[in-house]
Amino acid sequence: MTPPSHGAAAVQKRIEKTGDQALPRQALTPADNQELLRQLYLARYFDVRLIKEKKRGRLRGTLYSSHNQEAIIVGSLFGLEPTDWISPIHRDMPAFFLKDARRGWRNPERNGMSIEEVCSQVWCKATSPGRARDNWSHIGSKTKRIIHSTSMLAGTIPVACGVAYADRLNGGNAVVLTYNGEGSTAQGVFHESINFASVHKLPVITIVENNQWAYGTPVELGSPSPDIADRAKGYNIPGLIADGQDVLDVYDKVMAAVARARAGLGPSIVECKTFRAYGHGDHDDDRAAKYRPEEEVERGRSRDPIAVFKRWLVEHNQMSADEAQRFSPEGLSASEVTDDDFPPEVVQYLKEGIEFAIQAPVPPAEEGSRWVFAEGPR
Amino acid sequence: MTPPSHGAAAVQKRIEKTGDQALPRQALTPADNQELLRQLYLARYFDVRLIKEKKRGRLRGTLYSSHNQEAIIVGSLFGLEPTDWISPIHRDMPAFFLKDARRGWRNPERNGMSIEEVCSQVWCKATSPGRARDNWSHIGSKTKRIIHSTSMLAGTIPVACGVAYADRLNGGNAVVLTYNGEGSTAQGVFHESINFASVHKLPVITIVENNQWAYGTPVELGSPSPDIADRAKGYNIPGLIADGQDVLDVYDKVMAAVARARAGLGPSIVECKTFRAYGHGDHDDDRAAKYRPEEEVERGRSRDPIAVFKRWLVEHNQMSADEAQRFSPEGLSASEVTDDDFPPEVVQYLKEGIEFAIQAPVPPAEEGSRWVFAEGPR
Amino acid sequence: MSIVLEHKTGTKRNFLTAIKEAIREEMALNPDMVCMGEDIGLLGGAFGVTEGLLAEFGRARVIDAPISEALIAGAATGMALNGKTVMMELQFIDFISCGFDQIVNTMATFSYRTAGEVNLPIVMRGPAGAYGGGALYHSQMNEAWFCNSPGLKVLCPSTPYDAKGLLRSALRDGNPVLIYEIKELYRKRDIEQELPDDYTVPIGKAVVRREGADLTLVSYGQNVYHCLEAAEVLAKEGSSVEVIDLRSLVPLDMDAIRASIAKTGRVVVVNEAPMTCGFAGEVVARISTDCFELLDAPPLRVTRLDTPVPWAKTLETYVLPNTEKVVAAARKVLEF
Amino acid sequence: MSIVLEHKTGTKRNFLTAIKEAIREEMALNPDMVCMGEDIGLLGGAFGVTEGLLAEFGRARVIDAPISEALIAGAATGMALNGKTVMMELQFIDFISCGFDQIVNTMATFSYRTAGEVNLPIVMRGPAGAYGGGALYHSQMNEAWFCNSPGLKVLCPSTPYDAKGLLRSALRDGNPVLIYEIKELYRKRDIEQELPDDYTVPIGKAVVRREGADLTLVSYGQNVYHCLEAAEVLAKEGSSVEVIDLRSLVPLDMDAIRASIAKTGRVVVVNEAPMTCGFAGEVVARISTDCFELLDAPPLRVTRLDTPVPWAKTLETYVLPNTEKVVAAARKVLEF
Numbered sequence A, B: 001m002t003p004p005s006h007g008a009a010a011v012q013k014r015i016e017k018t019g020d021q022a023l024p025r026q027a028l029t030p031a032d033n034q035e036l037l038r039q040l041y042l043a044r045y046f047d048v049r050l051i052k053e054k055k056r057g058r059l060r061g062t063l064y065s066s067h068n069q070e071a072i073i074v075g076s077l078f079g080l081e082p083t084d085w086i087s088p089i090h091r092d093m094p095a096f097f098l099k100d101a102r103r104g105w106r107n108p109e110r111n112g113m114s115i116e117e118v119c120s121q122v123w124c125k126a127t128s129p130g131r132a133r134d135n136w137s138h139i140g141s142k143t144k145r146i147i148h149s150t151s152m153l154a155g156t157i158p159v160a161c162g163v164a165y166a167d168r169l170n171g172g173n174a175v176v177l178t179y180n181g182e183g184s185t186a187q188g189v190f191h192e193s194i195n196f197a198s199v200h201k202l203p204v205i206t207i208v209e210n211n212q213w214a215y216g217t218p219v220e221l222g223s224p225s226p227d228i229a230d231r232a233k234g235y236n237i238p239g240l241i242a243d244g245q246d247v248l249d250v251y252d253k254v255m256a257a258v259a260r261a262r263a264g265l266g267p268s269i270v271e272c273k274t275f276r277a278y279g280h281g282d283h284d285d286d287r288a289a290k291y292r293p294e295e296e297v298e299r300g301r302s303r304d305p306i307a308v309f310k311r312w313l314v315e316h317n318q319m320s321a322d323e324a325q326r327f328s329p330e331g332l333s334a335s336e337v338t339d340d341d342f343p344p345e346v347v348q349y350l351k352e353g354i355e356f357a358i359q360a361p362v363p364p365a366e367e368g369s370r371w372v373f374a375e376g377p378r
Numbered sequence C, D: 001m002s003i004v005l006e007h008k009t010g011t012k013r014n015f016l017t018a019i020k021e022a023i024r025e026e027m028a029l030n031p032d033m034v035c036m037g038e039d040i041g042l043l044g045g046a047f048g049v050t051e052g053l054l055a056e057f058g059r060a061r062v063i064d065a066p067i068s069e070a071l072i073a074g075a076a077t078g079m080a081l082n083g084k085t086v087m088m089e090l091q092f093i094d095f096i097s098c099g100f101d102q103i104v105n106t107m108a109t110f111s112y113r114t115a116g117e118v119n120l121p122i123v124m125r126g127p128a129g130a131y132g133g134g135a136l137y138h139s140q141m142n143e144a145w146f147c148n149s150p151g152l153k154v155l156c157p158s159t160p161y162d163a164k165g166l167l168r169s170a171l172r173d174g175n176p177v178l179i180y181e182i183k184e185l186y187r188k189r190d191i192e193q194e195l196p197d198d199y200t201v202p203i204g205k206a207v208v209r210r211e212g213a214d215l216t217l218v219s220y221g222q223n224v225y226h227c228l229e230a231a232e233v234l235a236k237e238g239s240s241v242e243v244i245d246l247r248s249l250v251p252l253d254m255d256a257i258r259a260s261i262a263k264t265g266r267v268v269v270v271n272e273a274p275m276t277c278g279f280a281g282e283v284v285a286r287i288s289t290d291c292f293e294l295l296d297a298p299p300l301r302v303t304r305l306d307t308p309v310p311w312a313k314t315l316e317t318y319v320l321p322n323t324e325k326v327v328a329a330a331r332k333v334l335e336f
C-alpha cells in the first residue's frame, strides 16, 4: 500500500530561496560559521550517542531522533538574544543545551540548560530541571526562558502566546520561538493561538519542522497543502519556507521573522523542509521501513545538514576540502559512526554531561507526592 | 471607549462581486424570486413575532435575533437539494422551517421542519423534535437532514464533516451547509474540521455570517483579517465573500460553492457580510447600545435585505413600485412593525404554528431520566 | 485606600457585586494582575462582572479574547509563567470543556512537573449551575472533572461574603484555582450581605450554616439553600439538622465534616451535579472510610440523576435535587 | 464464516490480538463500520492494534486522521449520525482531553437531547494506564471524567477474553462506549487465553475472579492482578479473599458487589486513578449507601495519590497502588 503523496520529490523545488541581498547571514563571521558547524556536530553527536545508549538498554522512555533535522535547531537558535524564549518539543532535545550556546557552551551565565541538566533528564535523575517527574523533552526553565512542554502536540503554542503577551507588559522585547512538527499544525489550539498572536501582533514564531511524516501519517493526510507555510495565509502573517537541511537558510528565515517580531509586527510561521532520518521514535524504526517508501528515504538521507554546510564553507573558502574531511559523520546512521567522526571537544562535552548524570541520584520516593501545589520557592 | 476597528465603513467595499456571467441566479425564474421574497418576509415575521412574544414574557430562554440577516438563511437554502444537510446555529432559527421550503411550505414531503415543530420547540413543548430537552436552535432531525447543534460554537462543523464523509460512503451526493458567526471561527475545532474537509475534499460548506460582532467583541479582536473568507487561504480552498444583505448574491456564492462541492472538489467558506440588528441576544439589547457605535448601527440598518431585494425586483421589472410598497417591514424594528406589514399568508402560516405550539403538552416529568442511552426506535 | 473607600460600606452587596469588587480591588492592588476572557472588556462580561475594568485598567490588562477557550487557558498559563496573576473568565462554566486539555494537562500539572519551579497564580471563574432553565449547555456543574485532575483547587461559594473573600484568597494563592459561581445567586436579593472593608476567606475551610444535633446535611453552592430550607421543614418535625457549606472542594475540610457527624451520626450529601463520580460521592466515600464508627445510618446522596440538565421545567425539576428531595432523604436517614 | 475460521482456534491470544480480532471481525460483519484514528492505517496503529485493516478494508473505511482529536470525535459523531458504526482509536487515552468537548457535550448527549431520535454506535478505545514509565501523559486513567458525563458507557477489561468480548458488544451496543485498554496488558504473556470462535461479553456485568469469604477486593484493569496477588498473600495468612473485576464501570454491576459483601462484610476498592472523584470513590459511596448494613468494617480505597503519574520509577511506585499497598489495606480492614 503506497501512501498518497504530495510528491516528495517536489518538496525540494518548493523551498523558495528569499534571494534577498541583505540576508541576515551577512552579519555572520567565519568564526560564527565555525561555531555553527560545531553546534551541528554537537547536536548530531548527542543524538547518535543517545541512540546507542538506548539500544544498550541504558535509557527509559522513547527517543525521538533529531538526526538530520539539526540545522533547524541550530540555525533557529543561533541569532537569538539570551532573553528570548523557546519551546522545544519531542524532536528537539539538543535545543535545551544549544539555547544561547553562542555565548559559550560552558558559560554559567548562559541562558540555556547545561549539558549536565539535560543528561540528568535523559537519565531520569533527581538533578534534572524537573527532578525526573516528566520525561525526555518535557523540561524547561523559567529563568532560562525555556517553556516546559507537555506531550499534547501544539499545546505549548498558547502558552508561548501568554509568555509573549506578559513579556510585553513586563517591558521586555523578547521573541518566543515554538517548535512543532508539520502534523501537529492540525491541532485546534494551533489555530486558536496563531489567530490570537496575529490579532495582538505577538512576537511568537512558529517553527514547523516539516519532515513529511507525522508518525505513520504522510503530510498529505494531515494538511491540504504540502507547504505548511500556507497556513500562515489564513492569519495574514508571513509564512516563510526554509531549507531545513541548510543551517544558513534556516538562520536567515528565522532571523527575518525575529526582526519582524521584534519590530512589533507580529508572528510568523517558518516552515523548515526536512526529512526524518529514522522511524518516528526508536520503537518505530523497523515498522517505518514498511510504511515509508525506500526511494523517499534515500532521497532524504542524501542531504545531510552537516554535509550541506561543509560544502558551503568550502565553496566560500571558510574551510579547506581536507578540513572538511576530518570529521565526517554525515550520511552515516547512528550505528555506523564512532566517536572519531566528531571533534574531540564535542565528544568530551557530552561525556562530562553523561558522567554527571550517571553519578547523580534518583529522586527520593517521597517526592512523588510533593509539588502538586505550590510549596514556596524550591 | 471606542473599539478598535477594521473600519466598519470599509466592510461594504470588500464585498467583491464575482462578475461571473454564468451566475447561478440566471436559472431563477420570476416565480422563484417571488418565493425568495416570501421567504424573506416569513423569516422576518418569525423573528419579530418571537421578539414580541418574548417581550411579553411568553417564552423562556434567550432569543438571538436573525433580523437583518435573513438573506443569508434564505439565499443559502434556496438552491439545495432535499437530500442536502444543514446545521443552523443560534441566529438561524428560520432555517429549520425554510429548509426545502421551495417545495411548498406545507408540503409534508418537504425535507425541513414544519412550522409546528419549530414553534413547539420555541414554546418548549413535548411536540418539539427534541421534546424540549435542549433549547431554541438546538434541534435537528436525522430524516430531514438537519444536524442538531450544541451551544459550543463551531462544535457542529466536525459533525458535518462526519456526516459528509458517511454520505459519500453511503453513495450519496449531498452537500452539508454549516452556519457560523465570524467570532466562532476562532475556535480550534473550526480549524481541525476545515483542514480535514479539505484533505478529504468533503462537500462541507461553511457559511460565515459576519455581522461584525461576536457578542460584545468586534471582529478586529477575533480575527486578524476583517474578511473571514481569508481563513480559507490556509486550507487551499475558496473563500467567497457575499453581500449578506443581498439574497441573490448569497444564493450565487453559495451555489457556486455547492456546485464545486458536488463535483467532488471539496469545501468552501462563504462569508456573508452583514450586520446584527439588535443586541447579541434579547438580554443584551440595552447594553449593546453602549459598546456599539451609533453610526455603525445606522449604517447597518440602512441596508435591510427585504428592501435590497425589492429594489432589485423593481429594477428588473419583476415587481411594480406600488407592489413593492405593499408590505414594507424593512427598516423597522420589531416593536414598530405590525402584522399588516406582512403578506397575510405569512402571518397565517406562523399563526397556525404558534397556535399548535400553545395547545401542545409540556413533556411529562418522568421523561427527564429517559434516553440517556438508546432505548430503541422512538 | 481609595478603592476600598469607594465601597458603599454599610450597604448590602449581592453575590455578583461582591465578586466584581474582589476583582477590581485585586487589580488595583496588584499591577501584575491581568484579566482575560470573552467579552469581558467592552461589554463588561456576559453578566456584568467585569464592568468598568477596561475603563479603569486599560486594554493591556483587560483582554477581550477571541472565542478560543484553549488559547485563553494556555495564554493564562503562559502569562502566569512569565510573572502575571491572571483572572480568567469563562463566559459560562459549561464552555470550559473547550479548553479542557490546556487546563488539566498544561496548567494543573505545571507545579508538579517542574518540581515547584513554576507556580501559576491563575483564577478561572465563571457562571455555573442549573435551575434557571439554561438546559444542557448553560447549567453545568462539572467540578468533578477538575477535582479528579490533581493540581487544581476548586471552590464554590454560596454567599456574597464568601464569594468575595474566597476570590481574593484565590487571586493570592499562587496555584490555579477554579471557582464555580452559581449564577442563580448572582442577583438573589435575600442573600445580600454587608461586607467588611478588607478581608479574605481562607481556602479549605467549610462553614456550619446551621447547627443541629440529629443529622448533618453537607452541600455547597445553591444546594446549601435547599439544605437550609429542608432543615426548617425538618425542624418543624422535631429534627435538629446541621448544615455544612463546604465552600472549598479541593482542598476539602474533612475535619468540619467529621466534627459534625461525631455529633449527629447521620449525613446526607446534596449536590446538583450528576451522581456517578460526582463530588457528593467523594464526600460520601471519605465519610464512610473516615467516619465509619460515627455513622448510625447509611450516608445518602441527593444529586442530579445521571442525566444532562434538560430544558423544560418539568424535566429539569425531575432530575435535579430540591428541598423536597432533601427532606425525603433526610427523613429516610433519620428513621433508619 | 471465513474470518472466524482463520483464527488459530486453540492457540492462545494475548490481550492485543484479542482486540485486533474483534475489530477485524466486526469490520467484516458490518459493512457500515468505519475505523478512524491517528496512524491507524498505513502504520497499523501505534501498538499495531489495527495492523492489516487498511489492506483488507481500504482507505475509505480505515481513516488515517490528522492529529485532531476534536475533529476525530466530532466526525465520528457525524458518521454515526449518518448511519455508520465507528471505531475511533485514541493513540493514547491521555490525548482524549484534546477532544473532550466533542465527546462529553456533542457525542454523549446526542441520544438524550434528541429524545432518542439519534443513537450513536461509536466505540472510543485506546491504550491507558500507568506502571510502564509513561509519565504524566502516557499513563492516565481518566475514566472518572467520563463516568461523570451522562451518556457514555465506560469499560475496562483485564483479560483477552473480556477485551474481545466486550469490544464486540460495544460495537453493537448503539451507544457511545469508551474502552480503557490497559497497555501494560497488551502483550503480557501470562494472561494469554484461548478464545472461542464467536462470542460476546455483556456490558454491565462484573465477574468474580477469585472466590473468598472474609474480604472483597473490587477492582478493574491491571489493578485486578494486584488484587489477585494480594489475595494469594492474604491466603497464606489465613484470610479468604474474593476478587471482583468490574469490567464495566458505566453501567455498574452493584448486584455483584452487594452479593460479595453480603458474604464478606469487608471491602477494599483498588484503582490506579487519582483518589478524589475517582471511580473507586463512586464504588465506595454506593457500597456505603446500598450495603451499609452488610459492612463490618469501613470500606477502604487504595488509589493513586492525588498526583499526576511521575516518570522516575521511585516516584511512580510511590504514588500508585500495588500489591503491597492492597495487602496493607486489606489487613487493616480484616483486623477492624
Ligand SMILES: Cc1ncc(C[n+]2csc(CCOP(=O)(O)OP(=O)(O)O)c2C)c(N)n1
Pocket (backbone or CB within 6 Å): A091, A151, A152, A153, A180, A181, A182, A183, A184, A185, A209, A211, A213, A214, A215, A276, A280, D038, D067, D069, D091, D095, D098
Ligand atoms: C494531542 C496529541 N495527539 C497525538 C499525539 C501522539 N503523537 C506523538 S508524536 C505524533 C506525530 C507528530 O508528528 P509531527 O507533528 O509531524 O512531528 P514529528 O514527530 O514528525 O517531528 C503523534 C501523533 C500527541 N502527542 N498529542
Ligand SMILES: Cc1ncc(C[n+]2csc(CCOP(=O)(O)OP(=O)(O)O)c2C)c(N)n1
Pocket (backbone or CB within 6 Å): B091, B151, B152, B153, B180, B181, B182, B183, B184, B185, B209, B211, B213, B214, B215, B276, B280, C038, C067, C069, C091, C095, C098
Ligand atoms: C465554545 C463557546 N464559547 C463561548 C460561547 C458563548 N457565546 C455564545 S454566542 C457568542 C458570540 C458568537 O459570536 P459570532 O460567532 O460572531 O456569532 P453571532 O452571535 O454574532 O451571530 C459567544 C461568545 C459559546 N456559546 N461557545
Ligand SMILES: [Mg+2]
Pocket (backbone or CB within 6 Å): A181, A182, A183, A209, A210, A211, A212, A213, A214, A215
Ligand atoms: Mg513530522
Ligand SMILES: [Mg+2]
Pocket (backbone or CB within 6 Å): B181, B182, B183, B209, B210, B211, B212, B213, B214, B215
Ligand atoms: Mg458575529
